[in-house]
Amino acid sequence: MxxxxxxxxxxxxxxxxxxxxxLAAGTRPxxxxxxxxxxxxxxxxxxxxxxxxxxxxxxxxxxxxxxxxxxxxxxxxxxxxxxxxxxxxxxxxxxxxxxxxxxxxxxxxxxxxxxxLQRREPKVRISALQSGSLPQTDRLACYVTGFYPPEIEVKWFQNGQEETERVVSTDVIQNGDWTYQVLVVLETSPRHGDSYVCQVEHTSLQQPITQRWEPPGDVSRSKLLMGVGGFVLGLVYLALGIFFFLCSKKGVCWGSGAVVGEGEPALSLSQ
CATH class of the missing domain: 3.10.320.10 (Class II Histocompatibility Antigen, M Beta Chain; Chain B, domain 1)
Structure with missing residues (x-):
């Protein structure tokens, strides 16, 4: 020692x-x-x-x-x-x-x-990729970073079904700080109504991480419908609020068959 x-x-x-x-020059061992x-x-x-x-x-x-x-x-x-x-x-x-x-x-x-020995939970992010100058998305990349130990499982799901044939993965790469990263790509052309999930399983997690992605048009349409619905609902509540405010301010309201004014006896409309 x-x-x-x-x-x-x-x-x-x-x-x-x-x-x-x-060895001397020119000799062989x-x-x-x-x-x-x-x-x-x-x-x-x-x-x-x-x-x-x-x-x-x-x-x-x-x-x-x-x-x-x-x-x-x-x-x-x-x-x-x-x-x-x-x-x-x-x-x-x-x-x-x-x-x-x-x-x-x-x-x-x-x-x-x-x-x-200390475990690190992975961070998951999905990005849409295009080939060359093509405007449409033809690949989805699931970036998984910052995890330890290096053993990890990453899966792609399209509309609830696991994809295996069109999935390409890099090797697990060291980050230089005892953590690791991996990139798993799904080759696909998303269409209206499709939904995608990148699922990550790791020993640091009590349950798998599921990162969801939808085509931008579907997301925008959903947000637009939610915004319109909220706006209409707000108008309804605003109208009701104005009505009840005026009713209480003037002291005049209508009920079943009668008109009531402040300081006056009720006059029945049924007579």
Whole structure:
């Protein structure tokens, strides 16, 4: 183990590759030899149970390893027995590897966990796209951004039916801040009366997000009808308000068969 502190995110990989001495110009190597060591931190339920491993590999075969659950180096092959005996005979080497559970794994878990384990809810937006100079929409794009972890499912629905054949998706892309984004496009030519839904399912959500889109003409027509209806209803209430105001102001109203004036006896119209 080196004396420097190594930052890990659940698992740390340190590879040291030895390819032999530098070759003289014009010569070809007869063989390549590779040695590597990997350092790993395994977490179960956060830091409830932590296991620290160091694996020594020669030519892709692990020959000796340290396991914090055992507390010693263990030989995996005959080649690893001398190394295991050597490491286990050095108290300072054993002490450093045993302390790595706390000093290396748990320490870095507190640093990295808020960035890697905290979930982020996706944001969803739909845009209509046109090909070239064509005025009509021929694609609908569902932009899903800002989510973590990267596993996500995005579906398109047209008039309540899921679309699968005309759907094209990009790969999930990193944003550089531990969040991700994806673009899912539906190839379609919207018509009057059509309705579209982009549905997003993610582990950060208690229920899927459903973003609805309708052709602009339908939306404008609906808003126009709502506006006209509101205007007419307002006129009705205004007329009723003026009538009752004048009635109470003059003290003259009509009822069933009688006219009543302020300060005068009622005069029956039925006589």
């Amino acid at each position: 080196g004396s420097g502190r190594v930052l890990v995110a659940g698992a740390v990989l340190v590879a040291l590759v030895a390819l032999g001495a530098r 007869s063989a390549f030899f590779q040695w590597s060591a990997t350092i790993e931190c395994h977490f179960l339920n956060g830091t409830e149970r932590v296991r620290f491993l160091v694996r020594h590999v020669y030519n892709r075969q692990q020959y000796v390893h340290f396991d914090s659950d055992v507390g010693l180096f263990v030989a995996d092959t005959v080649l690893g027995e001398p190394s295991a005996n050597l490491f286990n005979s050095q108290p300072d080497v054993l002490e450093k590897n045993r302390a790595a559970v706390e000093m290396l794994c748990n320490y870095n878990y507190e640093i990295v966990a808020p960035l890697t």
